[in-house]
Amino acid sequence: MEYIAPHIRQLDTLLAGKSHISASFLIEGDEPALVEAGAQSSARTVIDALQAIGIGPEDLRWVIVTHVHLDHAGAAGDLLAAFPKAKVVVHEVGARHLVDPTRLVDSASRVYGPLLDTVYGRMTPSDRDRVVPAADGMEIAVGPGHKVRIIHSPGHAKHHLAVLDLPTGTLLVGDAVGVLIPEVGILRPATPPPDFNLEQSIRSLGIFRSLNPTDVVLTHYGPVPDPMETLLAAEGLLVQWVDVAKMELQQNPDATVQELAHVFEVAFRDVYKEIAPEDLSMFELLNGLESNAAGISRYLTLQQDAHVGGR
Template sequence: MAGYSGITAGYLILGDKPCLVETGTSTSAPIVRDALAALGVGPDDLATVVVTHIHLDHAGGVGDIARFFPSAEVVVHEKGARHLADPTRLMASAKMVWGDRLDTLFGELAPTEASRIRALGDTGAIDLGAGRTLSSHYSPGHAKHHVGLIDSATGDLYVGDAAGVYLPETGDLRPATPPPDFDLRTALDSIALFSDLQPQRLLFSHYGPVDDVATTLERSAEELRVWVDLTKQAHTAGMDLDHAVAMVRDRTRERYAALRADPEIAEQFELLSGAPSNVAGILHWLGKENL
């Protein structure tokens, strides 16, 4: 993504009915296709493509992957399904946020035939074959179209962005609270739901597997509270967005080794969980709370 490796994960579940969890961006789709081919999954072999939510770093490649793998069913929460069939509004919104950086960061989400899309409700299941399932659990807070996915055979839980952004180089964990959907209560409820599912591992879309489930989920909730508390202080003090971002960034800096590490790692961390996006999302939520 955006020229970085090790920044956005797609996970292949091999079995009777191979399943790809997350596609990454449109610009990454050829890399994903070639990686699947190297693992023995050809154009007609992939049974399912499922995304945790429709943000472009997770689902931007859906249309391309659907074209590369014409037998695959595309699975998404019902609140995101129409945007995969007709990405016009989603891409217009992304253009407003990212401007000229959109093409470099994400590329263009191509439409997927509506007949190939299966929309999930708040719970659902994807058949992986031989009695194995990938169960979907609605987990908004980060986004209203977000689901977590747990593998019945392994206990692996695909957490999308609902547990934040994990950086394996430094072990940092930072929340992802972008506008317009962030809501603290539902975000904390989603983390509690993940804990109740008793997964064996957490598979972060950004980036990689984590074995220490309980500690990591506790930290996810703590990070959310820290960022919300600091943003509330800035909001109460009447700060505008720029000053609020500067204050929160300064007061959280020591929490993250990445920001004291190699400049490229720090830049990668900011791209995935930028302070401006996080603070803007929390301020948007605070505004709704105060209506």
């Protein structure tokens, strides 16, 4: 588990048996916090990795999830079972899903299909009294004089939050900035259904910039090379992807998600042409063109409905 900042370690959850696609982060202190539970399929890997560096069953105090998608929060219930003194911190809007994951798992099974069980796993419910709903700006002490701050950052999901480590200025951003797999080296926006919202995403990226973070760290995967540049690039990419979809849907209002995904593939072919097919397929697994197409198409439809309804 390598250090990415003083007292912050990055843990590879080996999602789908692959390295460098999905991470959790340990913020060390007297009351250590794990940011991102990971998928249920990774629970064993995470527990073993923590134990290997001396975090025993009685030691972990916090599990903070950036949002309740299964690759981030799927293992929350299993981690609470393995670490009886820990509580799970989640955006107040997402908290109920950890207590009763039925609807979450149902909708994930529609999005992931067979990958749900082969790659992600499901979710063990968390005890209500061990779930801490986080308001924006809430601070959590991980040690004397060492706090982390919860930053609400909707857009990728309406219940998305980021975690700012106050002593170092390291900002753990979940999926709010996108996905950048080191082997691929290209930032891609993550715009899944049902919540993706362009305006909210742009606002959240602005909040991140205003924090002037020392480092911006993606769950998929790790610290980005240049924080400010990446935050700006993320905004530009979101606008670009939404514009491509908007143009297509103007010409072909009944385009299916698959057709829209193909439009993205063609539009961005040059961007990905140097990438090895194996690396590209990992990218697709995490953050597929169809998922982005479905999220953007839903966002544009809702926006249009709101506009028509407003007249």
